[in-house]
Amino acid sequence: MASIKDVAAEAGVSVATVSRVLNGHPSVSEDARRRVSAAVERLGYRPNAVARSLRTDQTRTLGLVISDVMNPYFTELARSVEEEARALGYSVIIGNADERPDLQDHHVTTLLDRRIDGLLVSPTDGGSPGMLGAARAGTPMVFVDRWIPGVDVPVVRSDGRDAVRDLVAHLYGLGHRRLAIIAGPAATTTGRERVDAFRAALGAYGLDLPDAYTGQGDFQADSGRRVTEGFLDLAEPPEAVFAADNLMALGALDAVRARGLRVPDDIALAAFDDIPWFVHTDPPVTAIAQPTRELGRAAVRALIDRIEGRPGESVTLPARLVVRRSCGEPASPTPPQSPSPVRRSTP
Amino acid sequence: MASIKDVAAEAGVSVATVSRVLNGHPSVSEDARRRVSAAVERLGYRPNAVARSLRTDQTRTLGLVISDVMNPYFTELARSVEEEARALGYSVIIGNADERPDLQDHHVTTLLDRRIDGLLVSPTDGGSPGMLGAARAGTPMVFVDRWIPGVDVPVVRSDGRDAVRDLVAHLYGLGHRRLAIIAGPAATTTGRERVDAFRAALGAYGLDLPDAYTGQGDFQADSGRRVTEGFLDLAEPPEAVFAADNLMALGALDAVRARGLRVPDDIALAAFDDIPWFVHTDPPVTAIAQPTRELGRAAVRALIDRIEGRPGESVTLPARLVVRRSCGEPASPTPPQSPSPVRRSTP
DNA sequence: CCTCCTCGTGGAATCGATTACACGGAGGAT
């Protein structure tokens, strides 16, 4: 592969001049510029990004450590992150932690070894040693979706409190009183917050959330299945189940179906995180949608702000309820009987 | 960040010795080894992968350029590729081409600039200039899923011919005679092959595939919707539609539903590529499943073979039909009336 | 005509690793 020396020789100038042409430095004669461009063209020369990075101490690369790529929510997040980064002249290396702290740490260290300019993380747990170390060492970093309290890093996320309230209103309006939740891991902020928001909303309706109706999941389909089976085995099963992410909702759907029961007739189901497939499931699933693209974009911008020495601010965007059919008959044209307004969308 | 020099100073040895310890070189005294290890520990030193790559001319990184990350098939492929690569000591950088040749080229050049050791591609089109250039320049490369005829690069893919034959047998057995296909882009091998296989299988039953029943899609949901609408507008619409990928099947499902029609009562539907969601759609979709994990693994192994100077062989794995309910009532316990055996799976 | 700037250019140091080569000392063979 041709190097800058070859180009210099071919153009009859020094490597310094070639470098200046490549980087658009002003003080190069028109003549030299043309000769270098021609040589670059002839040799099909492309600068070696590795060498450049070593010298300049920047890779123009961002690391993204994601909890689970197979989760469509994170896939979409990754995609929007890459898009925005590309628009701003950065590449992205994605690491999939698969909800495993050890894998998360593996990716963080690998990324750091590669000297990425900044790190975007949606932490799997309360903070693995490698990640905390990176934050402490001053690596430009931004948390996205999930975060770790007490660590001084900007957070880009969405707030589901209002949407959860809307959901509970919706369920209440449909006559459901025994409401259960499949929670995410307590080690994650999203895991805790969604339970808190749900319990608070329930409280507003004079309902409470017994332990028996709080199932512990891990954001994976299997756990949703397991927890739902537990709910169905109860002497008094819940009338509605709220899954704290889309994969666990899928597992819940399976469990209900495996018993020969129907959603929503036998049990209502709703999920956090809306995904394209929820329109096509049987029945279409009522879900809380995050502004995923905007989240990805905002996270990249915050991170690049940090990298370039600007403050880099935290962003919180509202999520919203998307009503479909999995909680009961869609609201008829007559005024809804739910106490608070609920936004609807067509399936 | 501490460099090898700092470690050398801290341990009271030369950088050469530190490097030797780091790389497990045999001729280092036990004493020196201990001192270096201690210094590494104290300083929290991690070797700079950028500098190492520059010197050794290898990055231990693979590039993966994928047609569309939002397609669950490719997400799973990417995941298995990363897993296998990690097991073999490599990292993976994923580029999402979004079915756009220009984006594909962008990623190929970026990856090459980064001096990745090898490239895994599922080409979007007949061969963008950058990609062909890379192949010609001798970059270790392997095609996965899709490939470009005439380019001398190993291909790891799955063969759907038998499965398509099984599918046609299944449809025929269910009484369907007017069969249509939503094809993928003719520029892709998978786009062409699936149509060919379908037409050949139809021929075996004395059926043919009129132009009106061959819709041109682009592997995206929207095109599936559009083509299906065209089918439904026909004076004599098809009785069954075979979508050449899962996203277009989704679009087809939408289009059918938007007309107030039902699958499979009004029209049967099947898809190439099976994904977890097909179990949960309304109705569960009959699909042709590829051994995606094995494909990813085989592709990585073939690529690393190439990188390390071994031949790197092409691999073709069979796909198989997974029957669900979208083509008609599931086969009753009575012997199936289809002429050839069809493997079934529980939904 | 001399001095001083400006501008374009090249030489060489540098980033952080790896590794060929040289060197000194210990130990074995003669």
Next chain:
DNA sequence: ATCCTCCGTGTAATCGATTCCACGAGGAGG
């Protein structure tokens, strides 16, 4: 005792870029 080997170690070149500094030419101003 002498010579040869082998072993552990250090010095320095190298990878391919960027960039500081110096230098010469040419123009402007006195």
